Amino acid sequence: MDALTIRNARAEDLPAIARIYQNAIRHSARSHYRPEQLEAWIGDYDAKLKNFVTRYLALVAEAGSGIVGFVTLEPEIGRVRACYVKPGFAGRSVGGRLLEVLEEQARGLGLARLTLDASLNAAGFYRKQGYIQAGPGYRVTLDNDVELEGIPMEKPLQS
Numbered sequence: 001m002d003a004l005t006i007r008n009a010r011a012e013d014l015p016a017i018a019r020i021y022q023n024a025i026r027h028s029a030r031s032h033y034r035p036e037q038l039e040a041w042i043g044d045y046d047a048k049l050k051n052f053v054t055r056y057l058a059l060v061a062e063a064g065s066g067i068v069g070f071v072t073l074e075p076e077i078g079r080v081r082a083c084y085v086k087p088g089f090a091g092r093s094v095g096g097r098l099l100e101v102l103e104e105q106a107r108g109l110g111l112a113r114l115t116l117d118a119s120l121n122a123a124g125f126y127r128k129q130g131y132i133q134a135g136p137g138y139r140v141t142l143d144n145d146v147e148l149e150g151i152p153m154e155k156p157l158q159s
C-alpha cells in the first residue's frame with residue numbers, strides 16, 4: 001500500500017466519507033448482522049456524516065488512491081463516534097493508525113479517557129487497540145423496529 005497520510009477531514013471529503021461508510025458497513029459488518037440491520041445502521045447518513053465533519057474532530061487516512069478511512073471524535077465528551085475503513089484496505093493497519101492519531105489529539109485536548117459503542121464485528125479490533133468492555137452489551141431500536149446489538153467500550157489515555 002502507498003504511504004498513509006492522516007489529516008483533518010474537510011467538507012469536500014464528505015462524498016468519499018459517505019461511500020466508505022456505506023461500503024464498510026455492508027461489507028465488513030455483514031459477518032455479524034443481517035442485511036436489514038446493515039441498512040438500518042446506514043440509515044439516513046447524510047446529516048449525520050456532515051455533523052461528524054463540521055462539528056466533531058474528524059480525521060481521514062489517505063493512500064495514493066484517495067481516502068481509505070475516517071475516524072471522528074466528539075471532543076466535549078471524549079466519545080469516538082465513527083471508525084470506518086474502505087473494505088479493500090481492511091486489515092492493513094488503517095483503522096489502527098487513525099485511532100492512534102485520534103488518541104494523540106484527544107490527549108492534547110486534556111481528555112483522560114475515550115468511550116465508544118462498538119459494533120459486534122469491530123469489538124475485537126477495539127480490544128486490540130486497548131479498549132475494554134465498559135458495561136453489558138446493549139440493543140438499540142432503529143428505523144422499522146430493526147434492533148442492533150453493540151458493546152460499550154472505553155480506554156483510559158495515558159498522559
Ligand SMILES: CC(C)(COP(=O)(O)OP(=O)(O)OC[C@H]1O[C@@H](n2cnc3c(N)ncnc32)[C@H](O)[C@@H]1OP(=O)(O)O)[C@@H](O)C(=O)NCCC(=O)NCCS
Pocket residue numbers: 024025028029082083084085086089090091092093094095096097117118119121122123124125126128129
Ligand atoms: C473495524 C475496522 C475499522 C478495522 O479497521 P482495519 O483497518 O481493518 O483494522 P487494522 O488493520 O488497523 O487492525 C488493527 C488490529 O486489529 C485487528 N483487527 C482488525 N479487525 C479486527 C476484528 N474484526 N476482530 C479482531 N481483530 C481485528 C487486526 O488484526 C490488527 O491486529 P494487529 O495489530 O495484531 O495486526 C474496519 O474493519 C471497518 O471499517 N469495519 C466496518 C465498520 C465498523 O464496524 N466500524 C466500527 C463501528 S463501531
